[in-house]
Amino acid sequence: VPRYKLIIEYVGTPYAGWQAQDGQTTVQGALEGALQKFCGKHIKVTGSGRTDAGVHAIGQVAHIDLDTTESTFTINEAMNFHLKRERISVMRVEQVDEDFHARFHATKRYYRYTILNRRPPPCHEDGFVWHIRAPLDVQRMQEASKSLIGLHDFSAFRAKDCQAESAEKTLDAAEVRHDGDHIFIDVAARSFLYNQVRIITGTLAEIGKKDGAPISMIEEALHGKRRELAGPTAPAHGLCFMKVDF
């Protein structure tokens, strides 16, 4: 059966995350519903990453096996037609090798976390940014983020219920920059622990605050390996899954 790769955008707000769950509205469930309408069968959609409830994507990648004579253009148009009541867009459909795997063959995943750092509440970007009123020192956050790069035991930076066997991960990039009152935290790695990006962001925000945590907090948390040594988990709605390399 031919395999297809999908590039998918979505607004995470109305969904209980990526993964299909009984009785819940999920992104995977909505995509499988659209495919069912298109071809009359249940088609499993396998994603590169299982984003949490409220997390957005502009470059989620998934694969499907689909027995059809329709062109990739038609599959793409049909999916978007059946998704028109959803906040999901299929950006591209490509036929790939039958052994391509969206999850196992991903070599790098890119996430962006956006903070809106100003007194007035978010307006145009409500639901897409973490609003922090207290002024953050971006230079301190940049300085602290350097300690995250490379291979580390990220035990302090994973949710208590993270089920990964090992907490050793290599972070390829962690860049903090600002543009006006927006602060962007861009991270990339082969894979991430559960809530890793949100805990990294929460910790950097603590460090950025006036009279906040010391820059060394990141290193201390990495060495101490206990969740309570890192900062709080930043809210889901500031996070966006940007891209996957294979």
Added chain:
Amino acid sequence: VPRYKLIIEYVGTPYAGWQAQDGQTTVQGALEGALQKFCGKHIKVTGSGRTDAGVHAIGQVAHIDLDTTESTFTINEAMNFHLKRERISVMRVEQVDEDFHARFHATKRYYRYTILNRRPPPCHEDGFVWHIRAPLDVQRMQEASKSLIGLHDFSAFRAKDCQAESAEKTLDAAEVRHDGDHIFIDVAARSFLYNQVRIITGTLAEIGKKDGAPISMIEEALHGKRRELAGPTAPAHGLCFMKVDF
């Protein structure tokens, strides 16, 4: 009575435009409602431009006369507190001379129109862009936009019910550029006719289409001075009021 200048952001989607109207939810009405809660009196809010229903703003300017001993910081915080159920944020409050007038003293107004030019529907930016599926030739649109700059009779580029006495206006800037699948049309002028930016955009989009209108359509419409010589009125939701100079 001291006069204050307000810089205001809003999402136009839920509002019947800027101007207060009986029985309608408007931006001016919501701001006046917030001020009433703050000081217990009706305070008139005078804006720089009366945006249409659905049009957004990130730099609307208004003035108010307010007899208070509170600081500008407190006025700003109080307004945002009372606006928390609205999609409006007051970005800044400044005390100004008592003869400052948000509408009559504006020397330049800046608007941006955003087109999303791709097959898949908008997702993150739904409600903030005009979605055009057919590929547009940005170079042709750039070329055509040059004829708009300067002093012209814009009769072809105003709504039938525009009530301005004269259609002679000076357009200071009209720039078309693209960034990925976004096309931005940035215009600036002392003042605009009713629907002028949306008709300019609709005309440029006609010119940008494959086998669309000729580049000379702008010049012909300017010379012919009849509404039907220009393109359609682009939808309100792609338009954003960016900034005002005084």
